Amino acid sequence: MSAPVLTISNLTAHYGDFQALFGVDLTLEQGQALAVIGANGAGKSTLMRAITGILPSPRDAITLNGRAIGHLSAPEVLEAGISMVPEGRKLFPSLSVEENLLIGAHARTGNGYWTLERLYDLFPILRERRHNPGTALSGGQQQMVAIGRALMSNPTVLLCDEISLGLAPVVIRDIYATFPKIRESGASVIVVEQDIGQALRIADHVCCMMEGRITLSGAPTDLSRDAIHNAYFGVSA
Amino acid sequence: MIWVDTIVQGVLLGGLYALFAAGLSLVFGIMRLVNLAHGDLIVLAAFVILTMAGALGLHPFVAVLIAAPVMFAVGWLLQTYVLNRVLGDDILPPLLVTFGLSVVIQNGLLEGFSADSQKLSAGPIEAASIKLGPIAVGVMPLLTLVSAIVVIFALNQLFYRTKLGRAFRATSDDAVTAGLMGIRPRNVFAIATGIAMVVATIAALYLGIRANFDPTIGPARLIYAFQAVIIGGLGSLWGTLAGGIVIGVAQGLGAAINPEWQILAGHIAFVLVLLIRPRGLFPRAND
Ligand SMILES: Nc1ncnc2c1ncn2[C@@H]1O[C@H](COP(=O)(O)OP(=O)(O)OP(=O)(O)O)[C@@H](O)[C@H]1O
Numbered sequence: 001m002s003a004p005v006l007t008i009s010n011l012t013a014h015y016g017d018f019q020a021l022f023g024v025d026l027t028l029e030q031g032q033a034l035a036v037i038g039a040n041g042a043g044k045s046t047l048m049r050a051i052t053g054i055l056p057s058p059r060d061a062i063t064l065n066g067r068a069i070g071h072l073s074a075p076e077v078l079e080a081g082i083s084m085v086p087e088g089r090k091l092f093p094s095l096s097v098e099e100n101l102l103i104g105a106h107a108r109t110g111n112g113y114w115t116l117e118r119l120y121d122l123f124p125i126l127r128e129r130r131h132n133p134g135t136a137l138s139g140g141q142q143q144m145v146a147i148g149r150a151l152m153s154n155p156t157v158l159l160c161d162e163i164s165l166g167l168a169p170v171v172i173r174d175i176y177a178t179f180p181k182i183r184e185s186g187a188s189v190i191v192v193e194q195d196i197g198q199a200l201r202i203a204d205h206v207c208c209m210m211e212g213r214i215t216l217s218g219a220p221t222d223l224s225r226d227a228i229h230n231a232y233f234g235v236s237a
Numbered sequence: 238m239i240w241v242d243t244i245v246q247g248v249l250l251g252g253l254y255a256l257f258a259a260g261l262s263l264v265f266g267i268m269r270l271v272n273l274a275h276g277d278l279i280v281l282a283a284f285v286i287l288t289m290a291g292a293l294g295l296h297p298f299v300a301v302l303i304a305a306p307v308m309f310a311v312g313w314l315l316q317t318y319v320l321n322r323v324l325g326d327d328i329l330p331p332l333l334v335t336f337g338l339s340v341v342i343q344n345g346l347l348e349g350f351s352a353d354s355q356k357l358s359a360g361p362i363e364a365a366s367i368k369l370g371p372i373a374v375g376v377m378p379l380l381t382l383v384s385a386i387v388v389i390f391a392l393n394q395l396f397y398r399t400k401l402g403r404a405f406r407a408t409s410d411d412a413v414t415a416g417l418m419g420i421r422p423r424n425v426f427a428i429a430t431g432i433a434m435v436v437a438t439i440a441a442l443y444l445g446i447r448a449n450f451d452p453t454i455g456p457a458r459l460i461y462a463f464q465a466v467i468i469g470g471l472g473s474l475w476g477t478l479a480g481g482i483v484i485g486v487a488q489g490l491g492a493a494i495n496p497e498w499q500i501l502a503g504h505i506a507f508v509l510v511l512l513i514r515p516r517g518l519f520p521r522a523n524d
């Protein structure tokens with residue numbers, strides 16, 4: 001029996017008058033890798049923005065290790081132990097690769113598992129490119145920087161929003177191949193994907209989102225292709 | 238020879254303009270805020286130095302050490318309680334607010350200190366000069382230029398070599414993503430404006446020793462600062478120094494031809510540089 005690290009209950013989110021999330025419930029167990037899948041506009045990124053405090057949420061809608069964090073701002077959520085690889089990577093163009101990694105540790109106070117050295121061992125190409133501007137790298141390398149930057153805070157929970165977006169299949173495979181090591185560091189992980197293949201390979205649990213709601217939830221092995229297809233597109237395959 | 242002398246004096250004057258402009262450049266570079274009250278804040282700093290020097294019987298060079306932290310606090314409070322509230326996608330509100338602030342500072346100073354002109358007295362050093370080859374150079378103007386170089390060097394080190402500078406650059410790139418790194422953009426902005434006010438205080442020291450000042454001279458200093466920043470290229474600190482020197486030299490040459498042309502020559506140089514290089518001499522790549 002593992003205790004939930006992150007609990008989301010009855011979470012709603014709005015952009016002005018537009019409601020993007022309708023009562024989302026979700027639990028992330030200690031050490032778990034959870035895949036959140038769903039089509040374009042399903043609300044996956046909105047869910048990530050709500051968890052990280054970019055979008056405001058009710059105080060008790062999100063708890064981290066029993067602590068209500070829904071009302072916290074983005075820097076406070078980071079300090080509480082949740083970091084994110086944002087959709088589109090969002091590297092800082094004015095910073096070198098190494099500075100992009102270091103800024104991930106901006107709020108860090110103590111020591112922890114992740115150091116520059118450990119990240120360079122995880123993604124050796126970044127050691128060679130450490131002094132390049134972050135945005136001068138290939139898409140896959142930029143994604144590695146974005147993941148490394150998020151790890152530098154030694155998160156309890158790592159959120160990854162569409163890391164496969166715009167990358168070649170072999171690059172996606174290489175990046176996902178590092179996830180076992182990332183999980184060994186103690187982080188529980190949520191990966192958001194439209195591209196189901198890779199995400200399902202590393203996930204212990206899957207949630208499918210459609211139009212702001214979770215429509216299906218279960219272990220990847222328990223869910224039939226048809227069920228996922230249904231929940232994803234809202235029609236029978 | 239007279240021309241060499243004129244150019245050297247112009248370069249030295251450019252140091253003062255660069256000091257006027259460095260704080261403006263820093264704040265613009267980090268938060269894309271054009272502070273229309275910057276000139277008045279320099280004048281405010283000059284009055285703070287004057288008051289400290291008078292009340293405590295201090296030399297201006299010592300009084301500035303007390304005035305600088307006071308002005309840092311002024312900048313921090315101004316950003317936290319006023320400017321952070323109006324910063325956003327729309328550039329108009331901060332312009333209006335800083336314009337209003339300019340008027341408020343001028344009237345506050347007129348109320349407190351009257352319209353009389355004041356001067357910071359630095360003693361014999363004001364008249365001292367040293368020979369550089371055939372040219373006699375005033376010690377104060379030389380000190381002004383050296384200070385400008387030191388200030389800009391220090392700001393660059395801060396920007397590119399420190400954790401705070403990294404946070405400045407990241408916040409300037411993308412404040413939302415910076416928040417995901419645990420950076421609080423509003424705090425970063427408050428510190429930046431505090432630092433800009435420390436630089437303004439150094440500018441005020443040399444302004445007040447060089448010539449008379451009164452509560453109304455801020456807007457003209459703002460114009461020189463603006464021109465220096467824009468000539469140099471928005472957001473580039475060394476560019477700002479170069480911009481200050483361009484205006485200083487142009488004013489010197491203008492004045493050498495006809496004393497009435499001093500100010501006009503600076504403005505003409507500004508327009509010429511912009512015609513040739515619309516984004517300034519050293520534009521930042523990603524603006
Ligand atoms: N800033 C915004 N303002 C208004 N509406 C938004 C905003 N961002 C997203 N939305 C809307 O909210 C809904 C959910 O968007 P969201 O970005 O969360 O989807 P997503 O599942 O991440 O999609 P994708 O796979 O394309 O990234 C969509 O209908 C979208 O149009």
Ligand SMILES: [Mg+2]
Nearest residue numbers: 044045046087
């Ligand atoms: Mg998305």
